[in-house]
Amino acid sequence: MKILVVDDEQDVKVLFQQRFRKEIKKEELDFVFAFSGEEALKKMASMEQEAVLILSDINMPGMSGLELLKKIKENYVAPPPVVMMVTAYGDEENRSTAKELGADDFLTKPLDFNELKSKLKDIV
Amino acid sequence: MILEPLVLLFIVWHIRKNLRLLSPNTLWDKYLLWAMIGITILFIVEKTLPITMVTNWIWHVLILGVGYLIFRLPVLERMRTTLIAVLPLIIINIIEDLVEIIYLPLYETIENYLDFAFVFALTWMIAMLIRSNKQNKALKTERKKTLAEEERNKFISAQKEKLEVIVAERTAEITKQKDELMHAFTELKNTQSRLIQSEKMASLGELTAGIAHEIQNPLNFVNNFSEVNKELLSEMEEEIENGNLEEVKALAKDIIGNEDKIMLHGKRADNIVKGMLQHSRSSTGKKELTDINALADEYLRLAYHGLRAKDKSFNATLITDFDAALKTVTLVPQDMGRVILNLLTNAFYAVQKKTTEQIEGFEPTVGISTKKNKNTVLITVTDNGNGMPKAVKEKIFQPFFSTKPTGEGTGLGLSMSYDIIKAHGGEIEVTSEESTGTTFIIQLPDAIPNH
Ligand SMILES: Nc1ncnc2c1ncn2[C@@H]1O[C@H](COP(=O)(O)OP(=O)(O)OP(=O)(O)O)[C@@H](O)[C@H]1O
Ligand SMILES: [Mg+2]
Numbered sequence: 045m046k047i048l049v050v051d052d053e054q055d056v057k058v059l060f061q062q063r064f065r066k067e068i069k070k071e072e073l074d075f076v077f078a079f080s081g082e083e084a085l086k087k088m089a090s091m092e093q094e095a096v097l098i099l100s101d102i103n104m105p106g107m108s109g110l111e112l113l114k115k116i117k118e119n120y121v122a123p124p125p126v127v128m129m130v131t132a133y134g135d136e137e138n139r140s141t142a143k144e145l146g147a148d149d150f151l152t153k154p155l156d157f158n159e160l161k162s163k164l165k166d167i168v
Numbered sequence: 169m170i171l172e173p174l175v176l177l178f179i180v181w182h183i184r185k186n187l188r189l190l191s192p193n194t195l196w197d198k199y200l201l202w203a204m205i206g207i208t209i210l211f212i213v214e215k216t217l218p219i220t221m222v223t224n225w226i227w228h229v230l231i232l233g234v235g236y237l238i239f240r241l242p243v244l245e246r247m248r249t250t251l252i253a254v255l256p257l258i259i260i261n262i263i264e265d266l267v268e269i270i271y272l273p274l275y276e277t278i279e280n281y282l283d284f285a286f287v288f289a290l291t292w293m294i295a296m297l298i299r300s301n302k303q304n305k306a307l308k309t310e311r312k313k314t315l316a317e318e319e320r321n322k323f324i325s326a327q328k329e330k331l332e333v334i335v336a337e338r339t340a341e342i343t344k345q346k347d348e349l350m351h352a353f354t355e356l357k358n359t360q361s362r363l364i365q366s367e368k369m370a371s372l373g374e375l376t377a378g379i380a381h382e383i384q385n386p387l388n389f390v391n392n393f394s395e396v397n398k399e400l401l402s403e404m405e406e407e408i409e410n411g412n413l414e415e416v417k418a419l420a421k422d423i424i425g426n427e428d429k430i431m432l433h434g435k436r437a438d439n440i441v442k443g444m445l446q447h448s449r450s451s452t453g454k455k456e457l458t459d460i461n462a463l464a465d466e467y468l469r470l471a472y473h474g475l476r477a478k479d480k481s482f483n484a485t486l487i488t489d490f491d492a493a494l495k496t497v498t499l500v501p502q503d504m505g506r507v508i509l510n511l512l513t514n515a516f517y518a519v520q521k522k523t524t525e526q527i528e529g530f531e532p533t534v535g536i537s538t539k540k541n542k543n544t545v546l547i548t549v550t551d552n553g554n555g556m557p558k559a560v561k562e563k564i565f566q567p568f569f570s571t572k573p574t575g576e577g578t579g580l581g582l583s584m585s586y587d588i589i590k591a592h593g594g595e596i597e598v599t600s601e602e603s604t605g606t607t608f609i610i611q612l613p614d615a616i617p618n619h
Pocket of ligand 2: 510513514577581582
């Protein structure tokens with residue numbers, strides 16, 4: 045299963061690769077990274093057929109996570125990819141907006157990787 | 169002889185006239201009048217009674233006495249010409265009378281000579297009188313002139329006095345006004361420094377949300393990478409037990425890499441806290457070697473996230489272009505940081521405002537770039553907001569000029585920025601196109617480049 049991680053912080057990539065090195069080694073999970081909403085849309089276009097889970101930050105310059113979410117839910121009708129939004133601690137406003145836009149799940153920053161792992165296992 | 173009484177009368181009359189001019193109504197005026205009357209009576213008596221022998225000598229003595237006075241007293245100086253004119257006649261007269269008394273036969277012998285002398289003396293008198301008359305006339309006009317001049321001088325000095333009073337009044341007024349202005353000025357200065365301090369605090373408030381966001385991210389990384397390393401270390405222990413050296417080496421490499429990340433993000437948080445403290449503190453005014461690129465990047469993030477925290481729906485594309493050739497520049501970091509923050513806050517405000525107009529296809533964009541030239545450093549802040557008309561552009565560096573609604577702008581941002589840049593020996597320039605965008609360019613001297 046492919047997981048597209050969208051975050052403007054470059055080191056998120058290294059962190060995920062370290063945190064999921066066992067899963068990556070065993071090829072249970074396949075991570076793809078994008079550093080902006082725009083880049084995420086491009087990456088998605090190039091891997092259309094594959095089952096995709098998107099994990100996106102909200103607070104990004106340029107296209108925000110919410111806009112990305114809106115675009116994804118509008119453009120990918122069948123079957124729409126699962127989108128998990130990462131929100132800052134206590135940011136209820138963004139959380140409810142994301143829910144309205146069709147976000148499937150939420151994670152709060154700072155990321156609890158154990159929680160994320162169990163959630164991924166459920167989906168896979 | 170009729171000459172002597174006439175001359176006497178004339179002289180006395182003259183003296184009286186002059187005296188009147190000098191000081192009217194003195195006793196002398198009366199005495200001289202009596203003298204004139206006396207002379208006239210004596211003259212009439214002389215003509216009716218045969219006492220010429222006696223009166224002649226009275227005239228002689230009187231005239232010689234008056235003549236003596238005229239030559240001795242400077243007051244009577246003006247009578248001298250008259251006296252000189254008649255003197256030959258009088259002397260001849262006296263000689264005649266003397267000879268007549270002393271030795272009559274001699275008189276008959278010299279009578280012809282005396283007649284001749286008499287004619288000469290008469291001619292002399294007439295000539296002298298004409299001359300003196302002319303002189304008198306000239307003197308009179310001269311006197312008139314001096315009188316007029318005196319009058320004028322009097323008038324002028326009176327005017328001058330009046331003027332001096334007015335000037336003194338005005339000077340007092342102006343001095344008072346000056347004092348009042350000085351007072352108002354110091355008061356304004358105090359208010360200004362208080363305002364600057366509160367503006368600083370206000371911008372700090374704007375920043376706090378950005379700061380929270382900016383500290384949260386690196387702290388998350390520090391925590392996450394530490395956790396990863398802990399996992400990696402326990403794995404490493406296992407591999408050591410198993411004697412799998414290759415695997416141990418690979419793990420060690422990862423751990424070291426993660427430690428670098430931890431340090432990097434720790435430093436990032438540290439810098440932000442430091443920057444925040446620096447921002448709120450009054451400027452030390454001390455120039456330091458500063459990494460302009462890092463400073464600009466830091467404030468870009470703070471300004472952006474600060475605004476985002478206030479307005480969740482707002483978003484903008486950030487374009488950075490930092491010249492890698494630019495390492496450090498000597499400047500006061502707090503001050504220049506505030507300049508950059510002011511420009512960025514203005515730029516974000518401009519694009520945010522344009523966003524509310526819901527123009528099709530508008531992508532709010534703010535850019536900051538640095539460039540190293542030969543002797544200068546350029547910092548450019550651009551936005552694609554609505555720009556400003558010429559009338560606004562001309563005033564933006566004036567203190568308290570703001571087009572923002574009250575409460576949203578004090579109008580001190582750019583004027584303070586201007587002062588700071590001037591204090592660094594730099595320039596700030598603005599180009600703005602209505603409905604297209606605005607660009608501010610700061611040019612700083614690169615005194616101690618690339619240390
Ligand atoms: N990037 C920009 N685009 C359009 N107008 C601008 C821009 N920057 C400044 N201005 C104009 O210049 C004025 C003065 O700016 P300045 O930063 O001095 O004060 P302010 O932003 O109004 O208030 P403050 O900065 O004190 O909160 C602004 O009110 C605005 O009209
Ligand atoms: Mg401003």
